[in-house]
Amino acid sequence: MSRKIASDESLPADQGRRGADATGGDDRQLTALSAPERLMVTGAWLIATSLVLCVVFLSWQMRITAQAAWTEPTATLPQQIVLPTPVQTAVVELPLFTQNEERASIPRLASLHTIIPNRPRQEVVDYTVSIGDSVFGIASKYNIKPETVLWANYDILKDNPDTLSPGMGLKIPPVDGVLYQWKEGDTFEAVAARFEAKVEDVINWPGNKFDLVEPKAEPGQWVMIPGGHREFQQWIVPVIPRGRAGVSKSVYGPGACEGSYDGLNGSGSFIWPTASHRLSGNDYWSGHLAIDIAAGIGDPVYAADSGVVVFAGWSTGGYGYMVMIDHGASGYTTLYAHLSAVSASCGQSVVQGQYIGATGSTGNSTGSHLHFEVRYLGGFVNPWYVLPPP
Numbered sequence: 196m197s198r199k200i201a202s203d204e205s206l207p208a209d210q211g212r213r214g215a216d217a218t219g220g221d222d223r224q225l226t227a228l229s230a231p232e233r234l235m236v237t238g239a240w241l242i243a244t245s246l247v248l249c250v251v252f253l254s255w256q257m258r259i260t261a262q263a264a265w266t267e268p269t270a271t272l273p274q275q276i277v278l279p280t281p282v283q284t285a286v287v288e289l290p291l292f293t294q295n296e297e298r299a300s301i302p303r304l305a306s307l308h309t310i311i312p313n314r315p316r317q318e319v320v321d322y323t324v325s326i327g328d329s330v331f332g333i334a335s336k337y338n339i340k341p342e343t344v345l346w347a348n349y350d351i352l353k354d355n356p357d358t359l360s361p362g363m364g365l366k367i368p369p370v371d372g373v374l375y376q377w378k379e380g381d382t383f384e385a386v387a388a389r390f391e392a393k394v395e396d397v398i399n400w401p402g403n404k405f406d407l408v409e410p411k412a413e414p415g416q417w418v419m420i421p422g423g424h425r426e427f428q429q430w431i432v433p434v435i436p437r438g439r440a441g442v443s444k445s446v447y448g449p450g451a452c453e454g455s456y457d458g459l460n461g462s463g464s465f466i467w468p469t470a471s472h473r474l475s476g477n478d479y480w481s482g483h484l485a486i487d488i489a490a491g492i493g494d495p496v497y498a499a500d501s502g503v504v505v506f507a508g509w510s511t512g513g514y515g516y517m518v519m520i521d522h523g524a525s526g527y528t529t530l531y532a533h534l535s536a537v538s539a540s541c542g543q544s545v546v547q548g549q550y551i552g553a554t555g556s557t558g559n560s561t562g563s564h565l566h567f568e569v570r571y572l573g574g575f576v577n578p579w580y581v582l583p584p585p
Contacts, residue, residue, distance in 0.1 A: 317402035319347075319374065319417065320367040327562040329476030329487065330356040333365070340371050345482050346425065347374035354427045356483045357513040357532075357566070358559045366417075369402055373423040377412045390423030397421070427482055432514060434528050434573045435505040437521045437542075450508025450517060450537070458544030461500035461522025465581045466547060468499045468531060468567055469554065472585030475564045484575040485530070485568040490554035492535055492563040498545040499529050499567075499582075506530075507539045514566065515558025518551050527576075532566035533557050 322333065330352075334341040345354050347366045352358050368374045373390045387394045397403065398410045400421050405411070412418055432447060437456040444451045468488070475489030498520055505528075506519035516534040535555025545551060556563045569576045 316369040318369060319402075319419075320369075322365045322367050324359055324361055324363040324365060324561060326361050327476075328359065328361070329561065330359055331477035331480065331483065331487075333367070337367050339368065341477070341480055342424070342427075342482050343368050343371045343373075345427070346372075354482065355513060355559075356477055359561055360559055361561055368419060370419065370421050373420040373425060375418050375420055375423075377414055377416045377418050379414045381412065381414075383410065383412075386418070386420065387423075390420045390425055392420045392423040431484070432506070432510060432512065432517070432519070432530065434570055435519055435521070437503045437505055437523065446511070447506075448508065448510040448512075448514075448517075450506050450510055452505045452507065452541035454505070456503050456505070456542040458503040458542070459501045459523065459546065461502045461525040461527055462547070463500070463522075463525040463527065465499045465527075465529075465569070465583075466497070467582055467585070468497050468529075469494060469565055475562070479577045479579065485532075485566050486578045488565040488567055490563060490565050492553075492555050494554040494565075495550055496531055496534065496552045496554055496565060498547055498549045498551050499569075500525070500527065501546045502527075502529075502544070504539045504541060504543045504545060504551070507537050507541050507543075510558070513559035515560065516552070516555065517558075520545065520551075526572045527581075528570045530566075530568040530570075532568075533560045533564060535563075 320337070324333075330341045330344050334344050341356065344365065344367065345352055345356065347368050351363060351365075366374060372392070375386060375390070377386075383394045383397055387397055397418065397420055398405050398407065400419050402419055403412075435452065436454065437458070438454050469490050471489045471494070473489050474487060476487035477483040477485070479486050496518075500520070500522050502520040502522035504518060505521045506517060508516065510517040510532070514532040516537050517530065517532045518534065518537055518539050519528060519530045520539075521528050531552065533555055534552040535557060536553040537551070538553075539545060539551040554563055554565045560566075567578055569578045569581055
């Protein structure tokens with residue numbers, strides 16, 4: 196280094212400075228920067244270079260996408276031309292129509308799922324009673340009340356559902372009310388008042404087909420009285436007390452007991468009279484003051500509570516073979532009808548659950564069952580109120 200300095204000093208001053216400036220000026224500038232400053236400058240150059248490369252890459256990608264967009268329709272054009280083929284086929288199928296005929300004869304496709312409106316029934320249905328039928332069941336089938344069936348068929352049923360028998364023909368009204376056969380001298384006001392209905396309801400009922408301007412009914416014509424009702428004319432076996440009551444066998448049947456008996460009293464708590472605890476036919480309602488319990492012919496019947504037998508045998512009026520038990524101090528009486536066999540006898544004391552007969556279909560009955568009645572102090576009680584839950 197001492198020799199270099201010495202040689203520099205031997206040159207002229209201006210020449211030495213120019214040489215130094217020409218060969219090592221940039222190096223001196225970089226050398227003059229500190230290490231952090233040099234790092235920052237290098238990083239800036241790297242970032243700038245990266246940005247330039249990204250711009251070049253994106254430009255290349257956009258160019259490729261543009262070229263694909265221009266070339267793709269050319270490749271799919273033949274397929275798009277083939278697409279209208281179904282339309283051409285539809286036009287070829289109508290070669291027999293002129294232009295005017297084609298406009299006037301546009302075909303309509305048939306629908307296999309036609310919606311039929313649910314209109315209420317307006318006509319009276321003729322129904323033939325079959326084995327196993329009951330007034331209650333028939334009414335339920337036609338969505339009307341059992342009273343409506345009885346009122347429409349008084350001439351054959353006499354308001355007694357137990358007179359139903361197989362082969363019998365019934366009239367089934369379309370709605371609840373009274374189906375009435377018009378008589379000579381009847382007026383709309385009198386008939387409506389008789390059945391506690393409204394005159395306008397009778398005239399406006401579509402099934403009656405009256406002229407709304409001049410309504411008129413002919414004698415013998417069946418007229419529906421919507422919402423009408425009347426009292427029942429019921430035939431029932433009266434309560435027979437264990438004391439002497441002067442019951443006539445000629446009126447109630449040979450099974451009637453003459454009375455003057457003494458014996459067990461009931462507890463007022465009942466059991467089911469059969470092993471079956473379900474209905475088969477009529478439930479308890481205003482025209483049928485009992486329940487019909489499902490049972491086959493010959494199934495055992497038991498006393499629902501302790502008491503004294505006051506009827507045992509055949510009963511007139513449609514009950515067939517029947518047993519009635521007076522439960523004494525409790526105030527209750529029970530009746531068991533349509534039996535196939537009777538094992539109890541007049542004046543016999545029976546305990547709760549004792550066998551008294553067998554189920555059947557005697558009397559006016561369309562099938563085997565047990566007609567079971569409960570009475571309290573002479574009045575009818577719904578058996579569901581006193582029997583344990585099934």
